[in-house]
Amino acid sequence: xxxWDMRLRALPGIPMISxxxxxxxxxxxxxxxxxxxLTDGDVLCVAQKIVSKTEGRIVRLADVTxxxxxxxxxxxxxxxPRWCQLVLDESEQVLDLIGRHVVTLDHRGxxxxxxxVDLSNAGxxxxxxxxxxxxxxxxxxxxxxxxxxxxTGTTVAVIVTDSLGSxxxxxxxxxxxxxxxxxxVEKPPTGDADLYGNPAHGDLNRVDELAxxxxxxxxxxxxxxxxxxxxxxxxxxxDTGITPLLVRPANTTMER
Amino acid sequence: xxxWDMRLRALPGIPMISxxxxxxxxxxxxxxxxxxxLTDGDVLCVAQKIVSKTEGRIVRLADVTxxxxxxxxxxxxxxxPRWCQLVLDESEQVLDLIGRHVVTLDHRGxxxxxxxVDLSNAGxxxxxxxxxxxxxxxxxxxxxxxxxxxxTGTTVAVIVTDSLGSxxxxxxxxxxxxxxxxxxVEKPPTGDADLYGNPAHGDLNRVDELAxxxxxxxxxxxxxxxxxxxxxxxxxxxDTGITPLLVRPANTTMER
Numbered sequence: 001x002x003x004w005d006m007r008l009r010a011l012p013g014i015p016m017i018s019x020x021x022x023x024x025x026x027x028x029x030x031x032x033x034x035x036x037x038l039t040d041g042d043v044l045c046v047a048q049k050i051v052s053k054t055e056g057r058i059v060r061l062a063d064v065t066x067x068x069x070x071x072x073x074x075x076x077x078x079x080x081p082r083w084c085q086l087v088l089d090e091s092e093q094v095l096d097l098i099g100r101h102v103v104t105l106d107h108r109g110x111x112x113x114x115x116x117v118d119l120s121n122a123g124x125x126x127x128x129x130x131x132x133x134x135x136x137x138x139x140x141x142x143x144x145x146x147x148x149x150x151x152t153g154t155t156v157a158v159i160v161t162d163s164l165g166s167x168x169x170x171x172x173x174x175x176x177x178x179x180x181x182x183x184x185v186e187k188p189p190t191g192d193a194d195l196y197g198n199p200a201h202g203d204l205n206r207v208d209e210l211a212x213x214x215x216x217x218x219x220x221x222x223x224x225x226x227x228x229x230x231x232x233x234x235x236x237x238x239d240t241g242i243t244p245l246l247v248r249p250a251n252t253t254m255e256r
Numbered sequence: 257x258x259x260w261d262m263r264l265r266a267l268p269g270i271p272m273i274s275x276x277x278x279x280x281x282x283x284x285x286x287x288x289x290x291x292x293x294l295t296d297g298d299v300l301c302v303a304q305k306i307v308s309k310t311e312g313r314i315v316r317l318a319d320v321t322x323x324x325x326x327x328x329x330x331x332x333x334x335x336x337p338r339w340c341q342l343v344l345d346e347s348e349q350v351l352d353l354i355g356r357h358v359v360t361l362d363h364r365g366x367x368x369x370x371x372x373v374d375l376s377n378a379g380x381x382x383x384x385x386x387x388x389x390x391x392x393x394x395x396x397x398x399x400x401x402x403x404x405x406x407x408t409g410t411t412v413a414v415i416v417t418d419s420l421g422s423x424x425x426x427x428x429x430x431x432x433x434x435x436x437x438x439x440x441v442e443k444p445p446t447g448d449a450d451l452y453g454n455p456a457h458g459d460l461n462r463v464d465e466l467a468x469x470x471x472x473x474x475x476x477x478x479x480x481x482x483x484x485x486x487x488x489x490x491x492x493x494x495d496t497g498i499t500p501l502l503v504r505p506a507n508t509t510m511e512r
Contacts, residue, residue, distance in 0.1 A: 213466075
């Protein structure tokens, strides 16, 4: 490995995850069985879905009673009122409705669709399970990092990833929603200069770049590659959590 | 290599670029000297800056005469009026002013800052050079892909990358501005399903994920790693160009 290389490996051997599973131990086991010894500086990107599952953030729609507001949202979007109730519960504000899509600002400050409430890969549709984001994805990332350090003596960075949309781009892309051991916004080093000696400027959102890279390998749907080990990434270590990355919308088009 | 691996390599040996250089030939040479034989399915991410330079998209500020509108923008932002003129020339609309930053919709449909006009790595500040985006980054990407095919018989995908901001994220991240051989928005395969057999949905913006991954390796400022070879990426081949990815802002806060 050199400063010219970055390698990503989706760890095979991550089993189907249930509430209470020790995700860090499963990652260490999968890495070892795959012939990888975790190393200081490695970045582990972990899909939100399996983090949520270990933390029991799975809800059965049958257990949800929709409020009048949820019924109204269901009318406007053609969605299940119980799903709408979860979306409202998870959101600070509904920002926009685009067809069936509900654009939200969630309690963590993330601008997302449906407050991160996701029906895919949560369980069988007919059984009606929904997956919610971790309550505190930074805390989830820290727990995984700390437990990996406990198990292996190695300090890695952990990024909890999710698929997000962007206002000026079609489709969704992998992005960071929780961080441990890597700063959210990277400042150019003092004295750093461009090729011509001009001072460097501009803050870098490196964590979304790495989350996106991992997401390109994770695949989607049935790929079942929820943990990606990145080796050779250049990043700034630190524990800012995700908040410095998040820009809340200046104007909202819809109040709850 | 397997479906579990993705490898990125910043090609060393890309020289400082001048107008008229055959960038594809330089890439092939750098790859060969680095021990890499380009292979069908490889993705080459090429920094906008060197593409612009080969295409002569470098302007000396001394040659620019600012209009009254540019003088007004300079007053409001504290920037050089000649730079402001270039920004206005490159932009369809000025969307917002945030301190010194000018958020624009450019003629290509990209939402960017300063219409993509960049003073860094264009030349020495004192000499006052600015770098503009390629006139048609898709055409640039196609030229590089076609020339690589001519030189090596290999069909690669080419992504022209730039650093862009996002409204809901601090800092900039690598993103795609021009494409050849890879579709802008990836549709889930018909019949694709999640782990539980539920139908998959949602369009994927894979090209920004790959551009971001490359950007994480390219570094910034003086790193001089403008070409990244990605091997093992999963993507859909095709020639949509960048347009299907671009969402124009629904509401603009400022008219030119």
